[in-house]
Amino acid sequence: MIVKGNLIDCTDKCTIRIREKSCILIKNNVIFNVYSENMLPELLKDEKVVDYKDALIFPGLVDMHLHAPQFPFRGLGTDMELLDWLNTYTFPEEAKYKNIDYAKKAYTKFVESLKKSFTTRAIIFATLHKEATILLMDLLEESGLKCFVGKVNMDRNSPESLIESTDESVEATKDWLDICKGRYKNTFPIITPRFIPSCSDKLLKELGKIRGSEYGLQSHLSENPKELEWVKELCPDSFGYLDAYDKRECLHKSRFPAVMAHCVYSDESEMKLLKDRDVFVAHCPQSNICLSSGIAPVRKFLDNGIKVGLGSDIAAGYSLNILNQAVEAIGLSKLYWRYIDKNSRPLEFAEVFSMATRVAGSYFGKVGALEKGFEADLLVVDDSALNEGIDDIRKRVERFLYLSDECSLVAKYVSGEQIL
Amino acid sequence: MIVKGNLIDCTDKCTIRIREKSCILIKNNVIFNVYSENMLPELLKDEKVVDYKDALIFPGLVDMHLHAPQFPFRGLGTDMELLDWLNTYTFPEEAKYKNIDYAKKAYTKFVESLKKSFTTRAIIFATLHKEATILLMDLLEESGLKCFVGKVNMDRNSPESLIESTDESVEATKDWLDICKGRYKNTFPIITPRFIPSCSDKLLKELGKIRGSEYGLQSHLSENPKELEWVKELCPDSFGYLDAYDKRECLHKSRFPAVMAHCVYSDESEMKLLKDRDVFVAHCPQSNICLSSGIAPVRKFLDNGIKVGLGSDIAAGYSLNILNQAVEAIGLSKLYWRYIDKNSRPLEFAEVFSMATRVAGSYFGKVGALEKGFEADLLVVDDSALNEGIDDIRKRVERFLYLSDECSLVAKYVSGEQIL
Numbered sequence: 001m002i003v004k005g006n007l008i009d010c011t012d013k014c015t016i017r018i019r020e021k022s023c024i025l026i027k028n029n030v031i032f033n034v035y036s037e038n039m040l041p042e043l044l045k046d047e048k049v050v051d052y053k054d055a056l057i058f059p060g061l062v063d064m065h066l067h068a069p070q071f072p073f074r075g076l077g078t079d080m081e082l083l084d085w086l087n088t089y090t091f092p093e094e095a096k097y098k099n100i101d102y103a104k105k106a107y108t109k110f111v112e113s114l115k116k117s118f119t120t121r122a123i124i125f126a127t128l129h130k131e132a133t134i135l136l137m138d139l140l141e142e143s144g145l146k147c148f149v150g151k152v153n154m155d156r157n158s159p160e161s162l163i164e165s166t167d168e169s170v171e172a173t174k175d176w177l178d179i180c181k182g183r184y185k186n187t188f189p190i191i192t193p194r195f196i197p198s199c200s201d202k203l204l205k206e207l208g209k210i211r212g213s214e215y216g217l218q219s220h221l222s223e224n225p226k227e228l229e230w231v232k233e234l235c236p237d238s239f240g241y242l243d244a245y246d247k248r249e250c251l252h253k254s255r256f257p258a259v260m261a262h263c264v265y266s267d268e269s270e271m272k273l274l275k276d277r278d279v280f281v282a283h284c285p286q287s288n289i290c291l292s293s294g295i296a297p298v299r300k301f302l303d304n305g306i307k308v309g310l311g312s313d314i315a316a317g318y319s320l321n322i323l324n325q326a327v328e329a330i331g332l333s334k335l336y337w338r339y340i341d342k343n344s345r346p347l348e349f350a351e352v353f354s355m356a357t358r359v360a361g362s363y364f365g366k367v368g369a370l371e372k373g374f375e376a377d378l379l380v381v382d383d384s385a386l387n388e389g390i391d392d393i394r395k396r397v398e399r400f401l402y403l404s405d406e407c408s409l410v411a412k413y414v415s416g417e418q419i420l
Numbered sequence: 421m422i423v424k425g426n427l428i429d430c431t432d433k434c435t436i437r438i439r440e441k442s443c444i445l446i447k448n449n450v451i452f453n454v455y456s457e458n459m460l461p462e463l464l465k466d467e468k469v470v471d472y473k474d475a476l477i478f479p480g481l482v483d484m485h486l487h488a489p490q491f492p493f494r495g496l497g498t499d500m501e502l503l504d505w506l507n508t509y510t511f512p513e514e515a516k517y518k519n520i521d522y523a524k525k526a527y528t529k530f531v532e533s534l535k536k537s538f539t540t541r542a543i544i545f546a547t548l549h550k551e552a553t554i555l556l557m558d559l560l561e562e563s564g565l566k567c568f569v570g571k572v573n574m575d576r577n578s579p580e581s582l583i584e585s586t587d588e589s590v591e592a593t594k595d596w597l598d599i600c601k602g603r604y605k606n607t608f609p610i611i612t613p614r615f616i617p618s619c620s621d622k623l624l625k626e627l628g629k630i631r632g633s634e635y636g637l638q639s640h641l642s643e644n645p646k647e648l649e650w651v652k653e654l655c656p657d658s659f660g661y662l663d664a665y666d667k668r669e670c671l672h673k674s675r676f677p678a679v680m681a682h683c684v685y686s687d688e689s690e691m692k693l694l695k696d697r698d699v700f701v702a703h704c705p706q707s708n709i710c711l712s713s714g715i716a717p718v719r720k721f722l723d724n725g726i727k728v729g730l731g732s733d734i735a736a737g738y739s740l741n742i743l744n745q746a747v748e749a750i751g752l753s754k755l756y757w758r759y760i761d762k763n764s765r766p767l768e769f770a771e772v773f774s775m776a777t778r779v780a781g782s783y784f785g786k787v788g789a790l791e792k793g794f795e796a797d798l799l800v801v802d803d804s805a806l807n808e809g810i811d812d813i814r815k816r817v818e819r820f821l822y823l824s825d826e827c828s829l830v831a832k833y834v835s836g837e838q839i840l
Contacts (some may be wrong), residue, residue: 067436075806075822076815078750079768101735109808289751292766318822330498331709338714339759346712348499386495388529395496402495405825 001005001026002044003378003413005052007034008397009059009370010354019370023049024057026376029416033372055410056393056400059368060120060377061322062360065218065261065282065311067125068136068149069094069103071110074315078290082224085291085316087159094127094152095161095312103132110393111139117320118404120377120414121364122309123148123218123259125192125283128164130172134179141187144419146377148256150192151176155203158194165395170206177210186414187342188216190256195220196231196244216256216363218282219245221278222270224261224293240270242279251277256363261311262287263301265292271304280307280363283355285328287313295336298329302351309360310352323404326352349398380411421797422464423833427454428817429479429790430774438813439790442470444477446796449836453792472800475830479788480540480797481742482780484640485681485731487545487701488556488569489514489523491530494735498710502644505711505736507579514572515548515581523533523552531559537740538824540797541784543568543638543679543702543731545612548584550592553597561607564839566784566797569675570612570638571596575623578614590626597630606834608636610676615640616651618666624668634674636783638702639665642690644680644713660690662699671697676783681731682707683721684714691724694735700727700783703775705748707733715756718749719764722771729780730772737748746772765770769818800831818827 003026004265007019023040025032025047035041037149070090077089097103114122124140124147126133133151151173155166164172173191180189191211193199199207211217221227222241231241238244242260245251251258261282266274274281283296301308310325311317317325361368367375385406387396400407412420423446427439443460445452445467455461490510497509517523534542544560544567546553553571560567571593575586584592600609611631613619619627631637642648642661651661658664662680664672671678681702686694694701703716721728725754730745731737737745753767781788787795805826807816820827832840 072809075819080823289754291753292758295755334709334712335715337754338712389492399495402498 002047002049003052003057004049005055005057005380006039006368006393007057008393010350010358012030012358014350014354016350016353016394016397018397020393024376024378026369026416029375031370031372031374031376033178034370052410056381056383057370057397058248058379058381059357059361059370060379060412060414061118061321061356062364062368063119063312063326064259064280064309064360065284065361066122066314068095068107068110069097069127070315071113072106075318076315078316078318080291082227082291082293083230091159091162095159097127097129097132099359100131100135103129103135107132107136107139107153109249111143113314113320115143115145116409118379118409119145119320119322120379120412121146121361121367122365123190125150125218128152128162128169128172130176133176137180137184137187138406144186144414144417146186146414148188148190148216148218150190152206153193153203156200157197159326166200166203166206169203170210173207173210191215193217193219193229193250196234196241197227201248204245204250208249208252211250211254213254215254215257217250218259218261221260221263222265224291225265228265240267240273242270242273246273246277251279259363262293262296264288264296266297271300271306274301274306275304280309280360282311283308283329284311284313284317284325285332286317286319287311288327288330288332289410290318291316295332295340297336297344298333298347299336299340307359307362308355309363310356321404322356323401326356329355349401353401361374376413376416378413379409381407382410383407422467422469423472423477424457425475425477425800426553426813427477427790428813430770430778432778434770434774436770436773436817438773440813440819444790444796446836449685449795451790451792451794451796454790458469465551468592468795472830476801476803476813476820477790478778478799478801479781479790480790480799480832480834481776481783482536482729483539483542483732483740483742484679484700484780484783485502485704486542486734488527488530489517489547490735491533492526495738495814496735498736498738498831500711502647502711502713503650506718511579515579517547517549517552518717520551520555523555527552527556527559532562533740535563535565535839536829538799538829539565539740539742540799540832541566541781541787543610543783544769545572545638548572548574548582548589548592550596553596557600557604557607561604564606564832564834564837566606568608568636568638570610573613573623573627574618576620577617586620586623586626587625590630593627593630611637611756613637613639613670614678615647616654616661617647621668624665624670628672631670631674633674635674636679637683638679641680641683642685644711645685648685660687660693662686662690662693666693671699673698679783681733682713682716684708684716686717689728691720694721694726695724699731700780702731703728703732703749704733704737704745705752706737706739706745707731708752709748710738711736711751715752715760717756717764718753718767719756725781727779728775729783730776733786741824743821747822749775769821773821796833798831798833799829801827802830
């Protein structure tokens with residue numbers, strides 16, 4: 001199949017690449033090649049062409065961090081900082097997913113919304129409930145989206161309604177991974193200790209073992225000052241928050257690296273460890289504003305060669321639209337420059353776009369670019385509400401970034417399959 | 421006429437007031453009274469009732485600061501600070517409004533968009549072109565929105581394509597005010613010196629005289645550090661930016677007070693003068709992020725009894741939706757608390773809602789509340805995409821604030837006239 005339109009993606013040099021009226025040849029879910037309109041080989045003249053005319057075609061966007069069970073209360077309760085917010089709003093909501101009927105209703109709505117969004121791939125927290133987590137994975141599998149999903153582990157400092165014993169947590173995780181085996185094509189389990197305060201040393205070490213060389217791991221890191229203090233108390237053996245995970249043997253080399261959300265307060269030594277352990281940072285700017293967490297030093301992460309993707313962090317963030325997160329990321333980087341460090345140059349358009357496509361995509365393999373050999377994740381966008389009188393496609397792209405809620409998603413392909 | 425639904429507004433004590441299934445009786449453009457469903461007087465039983473069922477009914481929102489001619493490039497060119505941004509993007513665009521055909525096309529689109537938005541009233545910068553300004557005012561008048569509009573004055577430090585001599589500027593302003601007399605029901609002229617760097621001392625003094633006791637005045641204040649330095653150089657007689665306006669006799673008491681946009685760097689002495697001269701602050705959080713300006717000390721303004729409204733500041737801000745500005749205002753106040761002043765408590769939901777309705781509304785008279793004697797500006801909102809399973813109307817309102825782009829505007833009344 002050939003898909004035709006104005007192609008926009010990011011090169012591996014982090015520059016925006018625009019190819020007007022060009023053709024993507026898709027074979028076996030993968031981009032076989034890209035041709036300009038006039039250079040289409042004779043051999044392909046009879047191939048089926050889906051011509052999206054003047055539409056903009058982007059790689060699918062990746063959401064590196066969100067909590068599916070929190071979807072029902074996004075846009076509510078952003079008047080507290082992290083720890084109070086967890087106890088007041090989040091834990092009571094997550095406890096409801098013990099009830100599989102509730103889970104089915106809520107997760108169905110979440111998956112429908114994610115499917116309609118600009119996101120093609122996501123790395124997702126479920127709850128600690130094994131059954132509801134499998135249900136969520138089944139629904140995601142059906143949607144055609146490609147996701148990592150984690151059954152959450154919590155064996156301490158959690159309410160009675162949302163806690164497991166260490167042994168229960170380990171056993172449920174093993175069971176869950178067994179159930180997942182061979183069940184999914186698009187959906188992958190990922191080891192998911194909630195964060196240090198919710199997980200005993202023993203549990204973390206066991207999860208590290210289960211992870212082995214096969215699974216990725218996602219968790220939270222250095223989000224809020226009070227959380228940092230607490231982690232320091234809980235882990236007197238560690239020189240920092242990431243080091244606490246590392247000392248509990250969670251960060252070893254594996255097929256899929258670790259993903260750490262937030263990293264607002266990561267200092268030089270934590271950055272070094274992030275780099276050494278090949279950890280992906282999920283930057284969640286909207287969440288960091290809503291919970292008054294602060295501004296992550298993203299420019300420094302980039303300067304240190306750390307991979308940074310973007311996360312909606314539903315429901316501490318309220319918008320599923322990753323482009324809104326990209327705009328917030330630019331905005332926060334400007335304030336960081338203004339108030340915290342005049343040496344930290346604000347993020348540019350191409351950089352946040354790259355984070356949401358090529359960088360975060362690399363967690364999934366060859367994903368996130370419109371390039372030979374990449375999986376064919378495509379967004380086809382009608383920006384006609386905004387492009388009147390604008391001939392320059394780069395400008396159309398910039399406007400789409402800021403005003404994407406005023407554009408419409410015409411079609412969405414994930415790994416070559418059209419799902420919208 | 422009676423309008424029925426769930427009424428939400430802000431009291432004069434800055435608390436959210438919710439009256440479920442209640443009736444607003446509108447007489448002569450004004451809210452004659454509000455009744456609960458069961459308490460509707462016998463006399464009114466035969467009155468025509470428009471029943472919006474479970475919809476949310478809010479007062480109309482007020483945009484205290486925006487530039488109509490910049491609407492075509494919102495979402496573009498936010499990679500510079502104020503002064504470079506003006507020279508690179510803004511002045512060349514504004515110069516185009518000399519051409520009345522261009523102005524007609526662009527302003528028509530702007531007015532259509534404003535009409536469809538949650539804004540019922542706005543305070544607007546046009547350009548220095550008299551003819552195009554009248555055209556904009558004619559279009560706004562036709563829309564049914566209620567707006568103050570200013571022909572801009574600029575007689576120095578401006579490009580050749582966008583400058584007047586002092587005398588031209590004064591004469592054109594007088595002509596324009598003459599043309600406005602008797603021409604409009606909903607549209608009001610407001611004196612509009614661009615900002616100190618663009619206006620000579622003589623021009624400002626003349627504009628102060630023209631303003632007299634009849635007209636309001638809008639301008640920009642203390643937005644960007646480099647702008648502040650420049651103003652200091654230009655006005656060595658003044659102890660601050662607002663004092664420069666004051667010494668040039670622009671801030672005297674009049675029927676309509678002055679409105680100053682931004683005030684990011686207003687210090688204690690400037691706040692005192694803001695209060696003394698009864699100036700309204702138009703807080704433009706999105707703009708202040710996009711142009712890396714900084715965070716305005718809004719909590720301090722409130723503590724000092726200064727009136728603060730919200731402005732989209734199109735096109736330094738990109739969204740016409742004032743609720744997006746309200747969310748940004750809360751977010752910035754959290755970062756202000758985190759990084760600048762731990763004594764500045766973050767803004768609450770009720771406070772930003774009050775800014776956008778009751779406080780900014782007061783510039784227009786009795787406007788911005790669903791209360792006896794207030795002009796009947798109403799927004800009827802269908803939030804059914806978001807309210808499933810939420811019984812508490814306060815929560816529905818909070819969600820609407822954060823996720824208003826996912827709700828639909830069912831009807832819009834301005835001063836009792838239904839315009840949507």
